[in-house]
Amino acid sequence: MRGKWTRSRLSEVLLGIILFVVQLAAAQSTPHRTLLALSKGTHTLATVDPSTLQVIARLPVGPDPQKALPDIDTGALNGPHGLEFVGGKVWFTAEGAKAVARYDPKTGTIDWIMGTGQNRTHMLYVTADAKQIYTTNVSSGTVGILEEVTPTSAPSTQSGAPAVAQPVPAAPAAQSPMNWNETVIAVGKGDEGFDVSPDGRELWTANSQDGSLSIIDLASRKVAATLDAKIFASNRLKFTPDGKLVFITSLRDGNLVIYDAASRKEYKRVRIGHGAAGILMDDIAGRAFVACTPDNYVAVVDLRKLEVTGHIDVGPGPDGLAWAIRQ
Numbered sequence: 634m635r636g637k638w639t640r641s642r643l644s645e646v647l648l649g650i651i652l653f654v655v656q657l658a659a660a661q662s663t664p665h666r667t668l669l670a671l672s673k674g675t676h677t678l679a680t681v682d683p684s685t686l687q688v689i690a691r692l693p694v695g696p697d698p699q700k701a702l703p704d705i706d707t708g709a710l711n712g713p714h715g716l717e718f719v720g721g722k723v724w725f726t727a728e729g730a731k732a733v734a735r736y737d738p739k740t741g742t743i744d745w746i747m748g749t750g751q752n753r754t755h756m757l758y759v760t761a762d763a764k765q766i767y768t769t770n771v772s773s774g775t776v777g778i779l780e781e782v783t784p785t786s787a788p789s790t791q792s793g794a795p796a797v798a799q800p801v802p803a804a805p806a807a808q809s810p811m812n813w814n815e816t817v818i819a820v821g822k823g824d825e826g827f828d829v830s831p832d833g834r835e836l837w838t839a840n841s842q843d844g845s846l847s848i849i850d851l852a853s854r855k856v857a858a859t860l861d862a863k864i865f866a867s868n869r870l871k872f873t874p875d876g877k878l879v880f881i882t883s884l885r886d887g888n889l890v891i892y893d894a895a896s897r898k899e900y901k902r903v904r905i906g907h908g909a910a911g912i913l914m915d916d917i918a919g920r921a922f923v924a925c926t927p928d929n930y931v932a933v934v935d936l937r938k939l940e941v942t943g944h945i946d947v948g949p950g951p952d953g954l955a956w957a958i959r960q
Contacts, residue, residue, distance in 0.1 A: 667957045670931055674949025686945050710734050719759040726754045733766055747813050749777050758829055769824045769838055776838055778816040816854050820847035826869035831876040839867035839881050858897055864890050873936055874916035882909035901939055905932045913954035924951040
């Protein structure tokens, strides 16, 4: 979604997901793995059986809650946008506050905040161990890398002695203090959609204003290549599960642009409609779901043939896509 979130929008999305999880647990006939798709036109969350591609149910989510519900008070963290669920917590960006924050559903509190110092911190990617966070900062034209580190004491300055950093001992009955370091990397104008390669070596981001792609080597934390892809108004970018191809969508282009990750060259363009937003990979069935917002459907793309094999009607203006897994 491109618009800024109010605090109630964060609440309504979480509410929709919670309502679906409750419904999912109660309905044993519901598939183990279910596709979720948000419709902007009807403000509903559609649940789709990935085996039949049929809509199971549609749940109302608002543009604002349809009855009085407690807000998740983000305080000064205005403009929340990107969402990631890692380690049982919700990580999100706050564009207006130039920050990343974490919400704990168990305590109902925001238990961590980290400033980025960058304009319009928009999308984020949190590693499985929650030790690193990657962000795209649209108005600054940068990628931010936040890394959790354990503080160390000052190195020795004695003559002839090597400077060796010694760990700070933990205080009794307390956790070791943790710090976060930030690396800011300049990329193209209007960088937004991005993804990290499955092997964790590269980060690719699509720069919506100049139509380019930036490739960052995560070991050196430097831009390894800038590709003149000519994909303007680019919105989302995703690696295929095997890491061989990169899918890029544009809000105003009817083609899904596919790049070969190894050669860094355009591989194919697949006509999917009149513009697209969200991309969700299905590594089990070997396909991708692409939300074609202007066309009011989700396109199904075969990852082997690289062709559109079907469409799903989830409601007008589809955008965000995600998986729900029944435990």
